[in-house]
Amino acid sequence: MKKLIIILAVLSVFCVIFFTNMTVNANYEDDMDISTLIKEDILNKNSVYNYTFSSTENYYAVYHKWLSMGLKEGTSQVLVTPEMMTGGHLDEQGLRLAPGDNISFVVNIDDEGLYSLYLDYYALSDTRVNPTINLMINHVNQFSEMANIELSVDWIRENEKRYDRYGDELTPKAILDTKWYRGEGLRDPNNFFSEPLKFYFLKGENEVTLTLNEGYIIVGNIMIKNNDIDLPNYEEYLRSYPHKDKNSALITIEAEDYLTKSRQSIRTKYMRDPQVTPYAYKNRVLNVLDGYAYG
Structure with a gap:
């Protein structure tokens, strides 16, 4: 029991x-x-985000993946003013940003798809190199280049030529053209594409965050849209100037006599070749653009 x-x-x-x-x-x-x-x-x-977005993939790969999925350019146009943004230091000109500062805003997109961003910004004199930004959409870098997008600025060559004590010509200084750059599209830093970068926006609300990595700028309006680019062919362009006389005179533009350059690193140098002008046997004169300065 x-x-x-x-x-x-x-x-x-x-x-x-x-x-x-x-x-x-x-x-x-x-x-x-x-x-x-x-x-x-x-x-x-959010299948598109999860399938295509990887911060280790470059824009070329991601963009072609978008196209293979049938994604197209959207038709919405959204204008974002500085008053609609948070972050930075707002004054009568716009939002002032120093390295490490960021701004964010929310946009409502009616038509899901691919869009370009066009910025108004003022390059301040404290800038020593081309300004760069880190752009995130809905907290994501959609491709690797978004972490370091370069903003286009102009560098002006000083007019007066300078020489050292031996009579050799010195490389001219580059001065930042401090001005408003209006409607500048964000460009592919690898130069695979001539048109501005495309970014994927969901239908509805999307949060955009912009962090300044380098430089000092004032941010104005930001436009999210797509531009219809309809370039004329040569015959059409020629017909638009019917009364212009043809001129067969040879026009020579010396490489070292540029007015502005897009990067401070672009520089002139001397090639000791009598077929290159200007040329001097005894002294160094700047007569070509250094091909290694474009990297």
Whole structure:
């Protein structure tokens, strides 16, 4: 009898443990099902983000992946003024940014698709190199170049030529052209594309964050849109100047006599070749652009 009671007690304890464990597992599985459904719903709604966005992939790869998925340019146009942005230091000109400062804003897109960003910005005199920004859309770098997009600025060559004590010509200084750069599209730093970079925007609200990596700028308006580019062919261009006389005179532009350059690193140098002009046998004169200065 005692053995029977002991066996029944052990079986009772075992049953309690077994059914309790089943209940816990069932609850856990229910939670798993709910979270899985939520995750799948998010993945379905944002399949483009999850399929294509990788900060280690370059723009060329991501852009062609977008095209292979059938993504097209959107038709929305959104203007964002400095008053609509948060961050930076707002004054009557716009939002002043120093390295490390960031601004953010939310835009509502009616037509999901690919868009370009066009910025108004003023390059301040404290800038020593081309300003660069880190751009994130919905907290994501959609491709690797977004972490360091260079803003276009002009560097003016000083007019007066300088020489050292030996009579050799010195490389001219470059001075930043401090001015407003209006409607500047963000460009591909690898120069695979001549048109501005494309970014993917979801239908509805999208958060855009811009962080200044280098330089000192004032940010004005930002336009999110696509431009219809319809360039004329040569015959059409020629017909637009019907009364211009043809001129067969040779026009010579010396490489070292540029007015502005896009990067401070671009520089002139001397090539000791009598076929290159200007040329001097005894002294160094600047007569070519250094091909290694473009990297």
